[in-house]
Amino acid sequence: MNKMLDKISLWLEIEDLQKHEMLAHIYNISKTDALTYFTILEENTLTIQEITKKLNKDRTTAQKTIKKLVENGLVHKRKINLAKGGIKYSYEAVPFSLVKEKMIKRVNDWQSVAVTKIKDVV
Numbered sequence: 001m002n003k004m005l006d007k008i009s010l011w012l013e014i015e016d017l018q019k020h021e022m023l024a025h026i027y028n029i030s031k032t033d034a035l036t037y038f039t040i041l042e043e044n045t046l047t048i049q050e051i052t053k054k055l056n057k058d059r060t061t062a063q064k065t066i067k068k069l070v071e072n073g074l075v076h077k078r079k080i081n082l083a084k085g086g087i088k089y090s091y092e093a094v095p096f097s098l099v100k101e102k103m104i105k106r107v108n109d110w111q112s113v114a115v116t117k118i119k120d121v122v
Contacts (some may be wrong), residue, residue, distance in 0.1 A: 019096075028105045032057075036065045037074050041093035046052050048089070063073070066091055074099060 013078075020034040032055075040046050041053055046054070051062045070074035070090075078090045 013054060013082050022103065023074075023099070026106050029068055030065075032061075033065050036062075037069055037093055037099075040069075040075060040091055041096060045090045045092045047091070049093070073102070091120070 010040055020031060020038055020068065023029070023037065024031045024034040036051065036055060039051070043050070043054075048059060048062050051057070051066065052059055055062065057065070060100055066075060066077075070077055076092045076094065078092060080088050082088060
């Protein structure tokens with residue numbers, strides 16, 4: 001929680017904080033991770049190959065980013081069975097309206113903890 005407190009304190013000081021920066025701070029992910037989320041959101045669904053091209057990142061970096069986004073519930077992984085055999089995966093972003101609700105809940109939860117800790121300070 002202390003890391004989040006430090007990060008929120010920093011970004012509250014910034015006037016023109018962009019939504020990808022808020023997402024990064026609240027979910028404790030990198031700005032690149034947050035930008036990847038918004039890229040997928042704009043396109044509806046992307047494969048790893050499409051993500052690497054759009055973001056000009058290597059496959060390993062894209063896979064690490066996607067893993068973090070899936071773990072944080074920001075992106076869903078979909079299995080695609082190929083006609084000639086084999087599988088590939090596509091990734092779909094959770095609608096931002098739902099993500100905003102989760103962001104607000106996280107900030108409110110943090111606020112409750114912070115207020116309690118401040119009240120307990122002697």
